[in-house]
């Protein structure tokens with residue numbers, strides 16, 4: 001099942017800088033692991049914003065929920081999820 005997920009990050013300006021950098025490093029490792037497994041298929045920076053547009057390919061809604069709840073930056077994020085399905089004009093074999 002494919003989902004577009006937009007994550008917008010908002011870390012308060014007075015939040016401890018070293019702790020923020022630590023959380024971002026853990027977030028990066030978490031993301032890398034899921035990208036290697038294939039569940040986090042794409043991640044793009046939204047130009048001009050501390051936000052990303054990502055594509056997830058997961059087995060269920062519950063699995064997506066589990067992944068998003070596990071994001072180390074989750075407490076600082078606004079998340080928008082859009083379910084996707086194959087477009088009839090797509091020529092890509094992996095657009096399921």
Ligand SMILES: O=C(O)CC1=CCC(=O)O1
Pocket residue numbers: 007009027028029031050051052073
């Ligand atoms: O910087 C972001 O957009 C938040 C984020 C998600 C995965 C990651 O490595 O950073």
